[in-house]
Amino acid sequence: MKKILLALVALLILPTLMQAQDRTVKLKLIETTDVHGCFFPYDFITRRAVGGSMARVHTYVQQQRALYHDDVILVDNGDILQGQPTAYYYNYIDTTSVHLVSDMLNYMGYNVGNFGNHDVETGNDVFERWVRQCAFPVLGANIIDTKTGQPHFQPYEIIVRDGVKVAVLGMITPAIPVWLSENLWKGLRFDDMEQTARKWIPIIQQTEHPDVIVGVFHSGKDAEWLGNGKYREQASVEVAERVPGFDVVLMGHDHTRECRKVTNVEGREVLVINPANRAFNVADVEITCTLHDGKVVDKQVDGRLVSVSDLEVSQAYMERFDKQYKEVENFVSKKIGSFTEGITTRPAYFGPSAFVDLIHSLQLELTGADISLAAPLSFDAQIAKGDVYVSDMFNLYRFENMLYTMSLTGREILGALEMSYDNWINVMKSPTDHVLRVREPQSEGGRIQFIEPSYNFDSAAGIIYTVDVRKPRGQKVTIVSMADGTPFQLDKTYKVAVNSYRGNGGGSQLVDGAGIPSDQLQDRVIQSTDVDLRYYLMKYIEEHHTISPRALGQWKLVPEKWVTPAIKRDYKLLFGEEMP
Numbered sequence: 001m002k003k004i005l006l007a008l009v010a011l012l013i014l015p016t017l018m019q020a021q022d023r024t025v026k027l028k029l030i031e032t033t034d035v036h037g038c039f040f041p042y043d044f045i046t047r048r049a050v051g052g053s054m055a056r057v058h059t060y061v062q063q064q065r066a067l068y069h070d071d072v073i074l075v076d077n078g079d080i081l082q083g084q085p086t087a088y089y090y091n092y093i094d095t096t097s098v099h100l101v102s103d104m105l106n107y108m109g110y111n112v113g114n115f116g117n118h119d120v121e122t123g124n125d126v127f128e129r130w131v132r133q134c135a136f137p138v139l140g141a142n143i144i145d146t147k148t149g150q151p152h153f154q155p156y157e158i159i160v161r162d163g164v165k166v167a168v169l170g171m172i173t174p175a176i177p178v179w180l181s182e183n184l185w186k187g188l189r190f191d192d193m194e195q196t197a198r199k200w201i202p203i204i205q206q207t208e209h210p211d212v213i214v215g216v217f218h219s220g221k222d223a224e225w226l227g228n229g230k231y232r233e234q235a236s237v238e239v240a241e242r243v244p245g246f247d248v249v250l251m252g253h254d255h256t257r258e259c260r261k262v263t264n265v266e267g268r269e270v271l272v273i274n275p276a277n278r279a280f281n282v283a284d285v286e287i288t289c290t291l292h293d294g295k296v297v298d299k300q301v302d303g304r305l306v307s308v309s310d311l312e313v314s315q316a317y318m319e320r321f322d323k324q325y326k327e328v329e330n331f332v333s334k335k336i337g338s339f340t341e342g343i344t345t346r347p348a349y350f351g352p353s354a355f356v357d358l359i360h361s362l363q364l365e366l367t368g369a370d371i372s373l374a375a376p377l378s379f380d381a382q383i384a385k386g387d388v389y390v391s392d393m394f395n396l397y398r399f400e401n402m403l404y405t406m407s408l409t410g411r412e413i414l415g416a417l418e419m420s421y422d423n424w425i426n427v428m429k430s431p432t433d434h435v436l437r438v439r440e441p442q443s444e445g446g447r448i449q450f451i452e453p454s455y456n457f458d459s460a461a462g463i464i465y466t467v468d469v470r471k472p473r474g475q476k477v478t479i480v481s482m483a484d485g486t487p488f489q490l491d492k493t494y495k496v497a498v499n500s501y502r503g504n505g506g507g508s509q510l511v512d513g514a515g516i517p518s519d520q521l522q523d524r525v526i527q528s529t530d531v532d533l534r535y536y537l538m539k540y541i542e543e544h545h546t547i548s549p550r551a552l553g554q555w556k557l558v559p560e561k562w563v564t565p566a567i568k569r570d571y572k573l574l575f576g577e578e579m580p
Contacts, residue, residue, distance in 0.1 A: 022292050025162045028068040029214065029285035031075045032057055033252030034116070034277035036083025039104055040325055041313050044085045044332045045394040051309035052280035058108055058314040060282060060306065071161045074109055077252040078116025078172065078218035079277075081130060085332050085394055086324075091126045092531075093331060100324050102133035107320055112157050113138035114170040116218040116252065121400055123184045139170025139216065142196040144189045152188055155200055158208055164289050164296060167210035169200055173219040173253055175231040178518065181402050181500045181528060193219060193235045194242060201245040211296040212287055215239065215246045220254025221272065227505055227518040237262060240270040247271070247301050248285055257281065259305050273303045281305050332391035337541035340548040344382035346575060349424060349436060349457070350567045351556055354549035355381075359397065359533075360461035361552070362540050363497035366529070367405040370482070370494040371413060371462035373502060373509075375420075377455045380575065388541055393534050398455075400532040401499035406524045410490040412514035413460070414477060419513030420458040422473035424450060428562055435469055435557065435566035436574065448573045456507040459555060463488055466558045469566075483554055495526065499533060 032054070041053045065072050080101055081087050090100045105113065113134060119127050131138045131153065141155035156169040174190040197215070204210060220234035232238075240249040244266040251258060251274035258274040275281040284306045290298040318325070347353040356376055363372040377398035408416075426437045438448040465479040479488045498510075503525060505511045505518045516524065529536065541547055557563040571579035 022290060022297075025164050025289045025291060026068065026071065027161055027164060027166070027212075027287040027289070028064050028072045029075065029248065029250075029283075029287060030061060030064065030072065031077055031216075031250045031273070031275060031283035031285070032080075032279055033077035033218070033250070033275060033283075034079040034255055035076070035279045036079055036118070036277060037081075037087035038084055038278045039086050039100065039321070040318070042325075044328055045391050047332075047391060052278050053313075054104060054108070054279050055313045055317050056308040056311045057279050057282060058317040059311045060308050061108060062314065064284075073111050073159055073161065073166065075112045075168065075214075075216055075250060076105060076110055076114065077216050077250055078114045079118040079252065080105075080113075080116070081122045081127065082118035082400060083278075085391065086328050088394075088400070089328050089331050090324075091122050092535075094327065095129070099130050099133055100321070102130055103324075104321065106133075106135045107317070110134075110136050111159055112136055112168050112170070112216065114216045114218055114252075115140045115143060115153065115172045117173055117176055117179060120172075120176055120185050121180055124186060139168070140172060141169055141200055142171045142174060142191040142193060144191055146187055146189055156204055158210065163291055163294060164212065164287075165208065165210045166212045166214060166287075167204045167208055168214045168216055169197070169204065170216045171196055171219070172217075173231075173233055173235075175226045175233045177504065178227045178231060179501050179504055179506045181404075181504060182522065183528065190231075192232055193217065194232070194239050197239050197243040201243055205245060211289060212247050212299065213245050215249040217249060218252045220251060220256060221258055221274070222254070226508075228511060230518060237272055240264060240272050244268065247287070247299065248273070248303070250274070250283060250285075257305055259283070259303050269301075271301045271303045273305070275305055280309050281307050332389060332394075334390045335387050336390060336393075336538055337388045337544065338546050339383060339385055339388055340546060341550075342383060342385040343549045345376040345378060345380060345454070346382075346571070347551070348376045348459070349454070349574070350571065352459070352551040352553050354551050355383075355396070356459060357461060357552045358547070358549050359537075360459075362533075362537060363403060364462060365540075366403060366536055367495070367497040367527070369405050369462070369497035371460055372497040373413075373416065373420075373458045373460055374499070375455050375457045375459070379450075379454045388547070390538065393538050397534040397537055399499075399501065400534065401501050402531075403529040403533050403536070404498050404500055404503035405526045405528075406496050406498055406503055407493055407526055408496045408510075408514065408516075408524065410479075410488055410492050410494065412510070412516060413463075413494065413496065414479060414490065415515055416458065416509040416513040417460060417465070417477045417479075418473050419509050420456065420507075421467050421476050423452040423507075424454070424457045425467060425469055425476065425557070427472050428469045428566065431562045431565065433566070434570055435563060436570045438570070438574070441573075447576055448570070455501075456509070458502065458507075458509060461552055461554055463554065465555045467555065468558050469563055470559070483552075500528065
């Protein structure tokens, strides 16, 4: 009887003992992306306090670590080395100290980093120094060393937390050659993301046997082909759907909030998530794993976007980086000259403007070119009359572009301008239509918005021309003459000053507009500066001391009877106030 009773007891408690062997592990994955130098709750360009910033992200991370302890995995998804002067200062001014970005990410305890296109934009010396100083791997599975054919940076990282093995595969948008001069990334190439994922996922699965696979892609959600179909841009969702194996894909690059699940080719759900830019939000992913006898037998992935803008700033963080904060503040506070008149980008959408024409004038002076092409790189920027400081240069010129002198025919210049003006000038059917190519407000009382980004709105200097708002692309622009009154000839070759983004095919004006194959653009480059255009703008103002900005008046929208009232209407709809 004793033996029977013992057997019955054993049968009763066996399921409980087996169940006791199961346990649950909750991992917390936190992503930042496209921070663009927003490390402090202060905008060093506009010189005022702002929301977001890594100082608030640190507060959130510490809160989550109090709940999840060591089971927090912190990931940055690139474009962190460019934007605010905080990054610029440690990229190019103080090059001997530990880079602020490395120091900050190390302090916050980041586990993985990833490359973004604007990190590559800083140049080999800067991004290699940054990677060396990071206490964690900065990934780049599709950044290939052309000599070895192997990834130049670590392709993936393995992180083990509480018995759960997580593999993190990092990739960048491959369209770098469309935007950036090769001298910035010499010796590298950028492979297609889907092809790269198809190579590395089986390797990771077979050699590492991970429980969870996370993709960290500096690429957005809506796939498109750039560079005459050579580079697939914004392919994150396509990779998540087409390449089986991923549980989560952390996105970036397109500055667009996203949090949803897609179904891959095997019928499995994959979370795709993007917290957008400037550290106003983080991507918060909870991965719940059920383990039996030490093996993951089930997992659940849930994601959300969390705003950190209302959180208190981490005082520990601010104290830790007080020295760097003050150094950047001193840098941007340096007076470099003065303006006799204030300038703003707003008039640039309706005709010649002192803002853009200052850039034109500098480009022509530096290169000795016949013609300059330039755009307002910020949608709504201004520099006030009076003293001008280093901080103002980040308003005047937003990106770290080099300056190219290129060889273009008159016909190619005309084609590029036709496409450029088609980007932002509407085809008016009546005097009551919009003069701007815009989308209507999303809500009553809202403002109209440009369909295309303003950094693709090139105007020209060095030629006299008109833009007929009634005509379609191909018939809009009429070039009257060179600025000095001599004839402009379609078959003549001219020296043209452009920034490196445009010269490499960015915006497609030179490819689709001028009709130059993307692989022939570099053959058209006569010379390039070694440092960015913003540097030359600062030096130009320092040397001249007092600048009297003025519009060159070399182009106009016609016919005036249609254009004049339409400009006033659209100005108010675009900016919410009457045109001055």
